[in-house]
Amino acid sequence: MxxxxxxxxxxxxxxxxxxxxxxxxxxxxxxxxxxxxxxxxxxxxxxxxxxxxxxxxxxxxxxxxxxxxxxxxxxxxxxxxxxxxxxxxxRRTLELWSRKVQNRSLQGQMDETRQRQATETPSDSPDLKAEGGFDPQVLGQQFCQWFFQLLNSQNPSLGQPPQDWGPQHFWPDVKLRLLSKAGSEQMDEFLGAELVGLRLQALTKEEHLILSPNLENHGLRTLVSPHGLVLVAVAGTIHRDLACLGIFEKIFGLIRSPLENNSWKIKFVNLKIRGQDALGGTEVAAPALSYNSSELQLLCR
Structure with a gap:
């Protein structure tokens, strides 16, 4: 059996x-x-x-x-x-399957919470931290697993059908700040759901990158503001085919959309990419966040 x-x-x-x-x-x-x-x-x-x-x-x-x-x-x-x-x-495959089972259970809990919150008026839940059953760290893990699987599916080299990527996952005035350090340093900013969605998609679809987040405690941190903004900060590695090209740190600002069943949508993205030559021999297997709590608190304001 x-x-x-x-x-x-x-x-x-x-x-x-x-x-x-x-x-x-x-x-x-x-x-x-x-x-x-x-x-x-x-x-x-x-x-x-x-x-x-x-x-x-x-x-x-x-x-x-x-x-x-x-x-x-x-x-x-x-x-x-x-x-x-x-x-x-x-071992890694068994861990993946075990985590999927846990996530399915957590997703059920999240769906129940979301259904309950959809029936509440804004005055019922002014502070997310006070809501029963709301765990920001669980939300951060759930969101990262969903987001990076969705983004990586756009990479044609993985040979899988691309999932439903598009501007619908972002607020209309979303802002992306992209800082890349690979030899020289370059900063770019993109504004609006269409542009931000296309630039992020290009990382995997055109540049054939794979972003692998570190969802352990030292690689993932979440903060909640009194105004409903949830900050998700995550570190991870960047790959192309079998080569590890460097590491990334990504900060998402998430806000619920009351017009769309209180689903979470992305308000801003700060993405910092460092190539291997900018790391100076640093261990990249499971990168940790370099942002401290004070720096993340500033973004909550």
Whole structure:
């Protein structure tokens, strides 16, 4: 009897579909101890999933090669160092699936909170910090996972259909401040939902970058102002194909839109990019935020 959760089963299914027919037939014989005879790829995959005790067991099988797991993680927006060993990729994949299960539970809680808040008048909840069930750090994690998966899906090199990117995710007067340090320093500003959306999309769609956020405590911080602005600051690494090009720090200002079911929309974005040559040998595997709380508080005003 399979011990896979729905999330693990879906992930294993995706990975198995990238195996050749010969490897799938061989893997079926191994997993089922040749007890189940199958005639085609579909039957082989179903038998393998049904007889797998747990996800780690399947990922560690020889036929599930390191490169297949590496490519799967990349398509999920999780970029690992090119020299990662298979056991590191397996561990990261299991962490990803575990986090997805937690997020689905959290998303349900967030949806309930949002539905409740949609029925409240503005005077019922003047301060977000006072609302029951509202956790800014959870919102920050949820938002970053949603935003970077959406943005990375625009990158054609990942071979996945682009998700619904566009100006609808921004306030009409949104402002993007882009500071890049790669040899020389350059500052650009963009104003308006259309321009900001197009410039951010160009990072992945035209420049073929992948932005991988660090959602651990030292890489993610959220602040809430008394006026309803939620500040989400996140650090991460920038990749193109298998190469790590540098790190980024991104600060989002989020405000609810009362006309759109109180959904969160982006009011401003400050993006700082540092190339490898500007890092001076700094460790980039899981970059930490350089902004302190005082600097972030200033942006809340």
């Amino acid at each position: 399979s011990g896979l959760s729905k999330t693990e089963r879906a992930g294993c299914l995706t990975i198995l579909r990238s195996l050749s027919k010969a490897d799938l037939m061989s893997l079926n014989d191994t997993v089922t101890n040749k007890m189940i005879m199958v005639e085609d790829v579909t039957e082989a995959i179903e038998a393998i999933l049904s007889f797998t005790k747990n996800a780690e067991e399947l990922l560690r099988r020889k036929k599930v090669q390191r490169d297949l797991i590496f490519k799967y993680l990349a398509k999920e927006g999780v970029v690992m160092p090119p020299n990662s060993e298979k056991h590191q990729l397996v």
